Amino acid sequence: MRLIDLSLSASDEDRGAFLSELCESLEIDHACYALQDPFSGNVHGYATYPEEWKQLYGQRAYQHVDPTFTKAVRSVAPVDWSRFTSDSGFDTVFSAARDFGISSQGLSVPVRGPFGDIGLLTVTRDCGEREWQGLRRKIIGGLQSAAVNFHDSVMRSNTIAGLMRVPPLSSRECEILQWIAAGKSQQDVGDILSISPRTVEVHLRSAREKLGALTTPQAVGRAVRLALISPG
Amino acid sequence: MRLIDLSLSASDEDRGAFLSELCESLEIDHACYALQDPFSGNVHGYATYPEEWKQLYGQRAYQHVDPTFTKAVRSVAPVDWSRFTSDSGFDTVFSAARDFGISSQGLSVPVRGPFGDIGLLTVTRDCGEREWQGLRRKIIGGLQSAAVNFHDSVMRSNTIAGLMRVPPLSSRECEILQWIAAGKSQQDVGDILSISPRTVEVHLRSAREKLGALTTPQAVGRAVRLALISPG
DNA sequence: CGATCCATTGGGGAAATCCCGTAGGGATCA
DNA sequence: TGATCCCTACGGGATTTCCCCAATGGATCG
Structure with missing residues (x-):
């Protein structure tokens, strides 16, 4: 052998x-x-x-x-x-x-x-x-x-x-996507990170774009699959 | 941890x-x-x-x-x-x-x-x-x-x-969650499955409850992690 | 030193989602 | 034969997200 x-x-x-x-x-x-x-x-x-x-x-x-x-x-x-x-x-x-x-x-x-x-x-x-x-x-x-x-x-x-290239999300994007995947709303995430919910939305959008996702649920699904985040 | x-x-x-x-x-x-x-x-x-x-x-x-x-x-x-x-x-x-x-x-x-x-x-x-x-x-x-x-x-x-128990989603719930994870809107899914978007929403809601998820993104994340669906 | 990317904040309005219900028909099971 | 669950469908209204726009300061990089 x-x-x-x-x-x-x-x-x-x-x-x-x-x-x-x-x-x-x-x-x-x-x-x-x-x-x-x-x-x-x-x-x-x-x-x-x-x-x-x-x-x-x-x-x-x-x-x-x-x-x-x-x-x-x-x-x-x-x-x-x-x-x-x-x-x-x-x-x-x-x-x-x-x-x-x-x-x-x-x-x-x-x-x-x-x-x-x-x-x-x-x-x-x-x-x-x-x-x-x-x-x-x-x-x-x-x-x-x-x-x-x-x-x-x-x-x-x-x-x-x-x-299988993994899109390079910025740390902030990852962080926010992580909270979204944990069931928080954009408003919640803004409070948690002490930033405007508008800012959260911007990061979320760019995360979607980088992941090639049309919607936030799709982005979360892909990020989980790619081990970029883990669901709460 | x-x-x-x-x-x-x-x-x-x-x-x-x-x-x-x-x-x-x-x-x-x-x-x-x-x-x-x-x-x-x-x-x-x-x-x-x-x-x-x-x-x-x-x-x-x-x-x-x-x-x-x-x-x-x-x-x-x-x-x-x-x-x-x-x-x-x-x-x-x-x-x-x-x-x-x-x-x-x-x-x-x-x-x-x-x-x-x-x-x-x-x-x-x-x-x-x-x-x-x-x-x-x-x-x-x-x-x-x-x-x-x-x-x-x-x-x-x-x-x-x-x-680590896996919640038993019905086949319809799984199907709909799969489409949502593929980036479709509830309206889209309704068209695809030839059912009312209201019905889609109901299935999605019960899927969220079974997965213990507060939001749809969280439900998708968990379902992906549990291998119930695969992201599109 | 510009160029570029990132993080941040904001407005307005359209669109979608979510939550509260109700309700009938069918399958399965004790 | 009831009980229970699943699938289907609908409405009204509150909430949230999404998409267009613009802008500033900081960091990094060639």
Whole structure:
């Protein structure tokens, strides 16, 4: 069981190669990493799957029904796909996946970052159930480490940083947004900070603009998601 | 941000025992788990540290300066404490910790859940630097797994569930709150869902009440944090 | 030393939200 | 079969937010 240090190299090609090496060293068929960024909600990913399967997956928008994605992003611990055998979406996706030689036996490892970013490292292996149990136990620690390092590497990279850039709110804007998120009115915030409610409104407006929000509720939602503030 | 010793509650004795077993099986001196809940900001924890050290830590509110806590909760990957050698807070805390036989050589493993909950599993070991490097490499996978499972267990437990309970919004309330968080006005939402804007307002009101929010922005913030909705 | 950004305050008016009610139909459950 | 909750809808009025405008002092930066 070998682990490659990603902190040394961090380009996109290296990441694809890393997944391939992960498959070899951990004796698995396929590995896939998906990142759901909290700002756009888009999903970016790398996978060792056949190109045709990747395209089909995207065309049919399977990420909306695939429980190895939708359920796993809600989990804390790694999720074995055996949990999804009674899931209709699972059947839909993996009856199609079987045509591409992709097993319905796998594991999804979620990783969360401080900005609401969620990474998902999934691996599959076609083998007997008993063998799978043993393999899973053997590699789960390494998979956890690999998932965390991979996600960390992706989040530090420039390509993703551009997509998930956190708007630089001024300290005052942050402060006021924080109070608004705590359920205070603009008038209240003015009293709390000993400034005019007009000033509060101005800061709130510029915060909305910087966050690309049309309304204050939307701005609060985005700021919470981006970990700029925490709701009271 | 208060410190709460969870091991005092009788129902959680097995968790303290788990940490002790972790120490033995992974050949480490001490293990500590801390949970920062996103609502109160309070810190709940278990530790194998001497009782006197736990008390002193709480009395002096070290959780505000201790970089093994403050820095690690911002990290994705596990953090080796060697990174903190030039940190003033680190010196403050660990010059005091040394009196209790606690090494300044350790590792902090952060874990995040879908509700903004952050768990931190930290371990220490007093030994030579080379030996530490080897040990760390050997146990880091197991530590990751242990941290995730421990955090998952804590979050599922009743003691914490009471503190972080998720209010059951109706599907309609969720739907409307989702649109509001996407920057739509009540009028817009009424048009989108083909219902009266008055009805939208009613749902929004009951959503606020269920979330214990005084204003709509606060309700959106909380709903986002609770992963009931995702901001547009 | 200008340029730029930030924090601050203000007015006027349009728009939206919020709070106080009421009320019927449908689903679920003890 | 009542009880309870959800979804739907409406009104009036008070409150709040939002958007247009303009202005001053301070800090920072090239």
